[in-house]
Amino acid sequence: MERLQKVIANLGYASRRKAESLIKDGKVMVNGHVVTELGTKVNSNDVISIDGNIINKDITYEYYILNKPRQVISSVTDPQGRKTVVDLIATKERIYPIGRLDYNTTGLILLTNDGQFANHLMHPSFQIEKTYVAKLEGLITSAEIRKIKAGITIDKRLVEVKKFRIKKQDAEKNTSLVEITIVEGRNHIVKKLFEKLNLPVSKLSRVKYGFLTLDNLKSGEYRPLTIKEVKKFYSL
Numbered sequence: 001m002e003r004l005q006k007v008i009a010n011l012g013y014a015s016r017r018k019a020e021s022l023i024k025d026g027k028v029m030v031n032g033h034v035v036t037e038l039g040t041k042v043n044s045n046d047v048i049s050i051d052g053n054i055i056n057k058d059i060t061y062e063y064y065i066l067n068k069p070r071q072v073i074s075s076v077t078d079p080q081g082r083k084t085v086v087d088l089i090a091t092k093e094r095i096y097p098i099g100r101l102d103y104n105t106t107g108l109i110l111l112t113n114d115g116q117f118a119n120h121l122m123h124p125s126f127q128i129e130k131t132y133v134a135k136l137e138g139l140i141t142s143a144e145i146r147k148i149k150a151g152i153t154i155d156k157r158l159v160e161v162k163k164f165r166i167k168k169q170d171a172e173k174n175t176s177l178v179e180i181t182i183v184e185g186r187n188h189i190v191k192k193l194f195e196k197l198n199l200p201v202s203k204l205s206r207v208k209y210g211f212l213t214l215d216n217l218k219s220g221e222y223r224p225l226t227i228k229e230v231k232k233f234y235s236l
């Protein structure tokens with residue numbers, strides 16, 4: 001066991017003093033948890049990362065796009081034993097989802113083990129557009145469409161709606177199928193938005209994330225992102 005700042009310095013990442021300030025600033029993680037205690041001891045099995053980048057393991061970064069099925073949870077493990085998005089991908093690397101989709105929401109989700117990439121995509125300044133198709137219980141009126149386009153305030157914050165269109169209305173079943181594009185990343189935000197208009201969402205799917213679409217990925221299928229796609233996210 002050795003002191004964390006010494007291990008960081010020995011890896012050639014930073015001087016001992018610089019390593020100490022990185023730790024104090026909360027930039028260092030050990031096994032995925034931020035460590036700010038200078039005396040922390042680590043061993044060679046511990047995974048150390050700085051600013052999301054693993055520095056002491058020979059890890060190759062992986063990036064996947066998955067078409068998430070229903071009844072799969074967007075996390076690495078689930079205390080209740082439900083299937084997770086990570087279970088669907090055959091890899092030995094410790095990947096995790098970038099953001100989340102609800103248990104019963106389907107569609108496009110990205111996974112990676114590259115913390116810098118994940119942080120980049122989730123940073124609020126990085127206004128990535130996400131498009132959802134939602135089935136609503138109710139027929140949407142033109143007044144409601146105007147309200148949506150103007151933006152709806154949820155928990156005192158405006159949800160900016162970039163695009164909105166009706167795909168289908170079924171008067172007999174009293175349902176609407178709509179497509180909505182937002183930049184928001186708050187949990188359950190699409191459902192909350194329509195709930196505010198008394199239009200409960202009975203089905204939800206994310207069909208686009210930035211420039212990425214699912215193309216021919218079927219439910220439960222995935223593929224690695226190309227280097228070009230990863231670079232494109234950095235250049236947006």
Ligand code: URA
Pocket residue numbers: 100101102103105187188189190191192204
């Ligand atoms: N908004 C929701 O309500 N649920 C999701 O899964 C994603 C966005």
